[in-house]
Amino acid sequence: MGAVFSGKNAQLQILISAFPMYREPEVWVIQLHDVDLKLLRVFATIVKCGGFSAAQAALNAGQSTISEQMSHLETRLGVKLCQRGRSGFHLTEQGVAVHEATLRLLAAVENFCLDADVLKQHISGQLNLGIIDTTITDPDSPIPRTTQRFVSRGHDVHLNVYIGSPAELEERVLDGRLHLAVGHFPIHVPGLSYSALYQEALGLYCGRRHPLFASQTEGARLLEEIRASRIVARGYMQHYDLEQLGASKAAATVDNIEALAILIISGAYLGFLPVHFAAQWVKSDDMRQLATNQLQLMSPFDVISRRGLAPPPILRAFLEDLATCSRTANHG
Template identity: 45%
Template sequence: MKLQDTDLKLLRIFETIVQCGGFAAAQPILNIGASSISEYMAQLETRLGIRLCERGRGGFRLTDDGIQLHEAAQRLLGAVDTFQMEAGALRNQLQGALHFGMVEAILTDQHSPLPVAIRHFGRAAPDVRLQVQIETPGDMERHVLDGRLHLAVGPFPTQIAGLNYTPLYREEQGLYCAATHPLSEHAHERIPIGALSQYRLAARAYLGTQELKLLRMSHASALVDNVEGRAMLILSGNYIGFLPPHYARPWVDSGLLLRVDPEHYVTHLEFSIIMRKGVQPARVVQSFYEHLLEAAAELGGHRARTRRKAAT
């Protein structure tokens, strides 16, 4: 199949439908009616000679061919966006679509440089469309490698070949239990590590055995890679687990969660920027990368000044 401009248009419509989860949800985003969306999808399926999705009373579902096309289209459209950014840079213009990945539940972290970096970058490059994907660390690594993402920020405990990792900032992690958990009666006491092995742990799969080693446990009872899912398990009263204090604060303030022996059970996640190794980033990508580092340095300097004032 020889690609034409109309094919790129059809693929972008297809990608919007997939991201929205169906034709109806895509209508306000595409600003076209259901009949037009159906017609465009029929054109794309005719061009490719395959069935891409099932739609009807059973809801929207990609076929196996549709799933493969979705993955290929993400790579292709990402490459097109990169080309547009590089072409704009030749005219000394910052424009195009920058695909950026990040983990969820970091908005309330005052140590995160992302809001400041996005604010400054948006003012410096108002014509750039920032497309943010919320993904797990493993997915972000794969998608930076295959070109679906230009860069990403998250905790990456193990580094893989093909990516550059630039340290950005740290996020504190504390051990928590629910007010209904048996451990809650002793949460503010010194708790020996061996005493925790009797409780069920909700751990993060991408950290491997890191949390198990810290607590000297042999296994985790649940593996959850997103913060909200882990918080839900802990709030159930059946599990203990690590959460960022900034995220847990509302439940702590309301008395639903308690932090367990914070002096001894504290750890940190190291957040890094990842980019593909051996590839010269487009000027737009490089600019956003630099804004991230500048924002982290700015916040780090502010925290240091705050600590000095508190010491005096």
């Protein structure tokens, strides 16, 4: 995708070459006006909400108005973007390609707005932040302190927060939908910059209905019984979790901590949880931490951003506050 600006009423040219129905590379050149950007935002919102009806509240518009806007956009682009009816809402093959290009375009427009802030005396704009799930109970997380410090400076900023798995966060930072993300990233992806923030303590837990909940077994015998139990592992850390237990395979795999906690509470599985997150169920006697001396781990948390790009002022300011709050926590 490329962009060309000219004249007072600049038009944006998007170069779309990713339509999968073409055997030979082709490039579409579409002259976009302000109204087209508005229609593309409508399209992106419809896809995000999962249909015309579901998007009415988000767009503050009736279904007939939304249908008319989509018809106008399809006429402008010359392709059918979606199908809807009794079978539900779904994108056409062309619609999938246009939606992907739309997300890239809107991210580029937002980044342009952020870059333009360098000409202003104060920081303003939209900051898109990603965070791994279940950090709300972590007293060592610098995110709440950073947010308070950042907002208290009087910045005119709209903050968007996305909660996702490590892989989702990395993907969204890479394609520009997120400016930065904080979480546990065991495998470093090319194109991203990783900076260490803090460590999170993990423990092995079982639920009240698990046979080991009331067991008095300790030491090597306990570890043998743990290895013989059903283990639920984090999908992004599966081999690591199993290696810590000396187990050969996982009986269940999850991609987020809340799902892991649900399986542990069921009493059918053992698994690693953040100590701060599990504390609420330990207190209510619904969980028990096992082998506390042998199986308490430390998980590193990093902040990630795209490599090779000069951060816009809004992102630079947030990163500076994040570094300050992280240092304060580590020394305090």
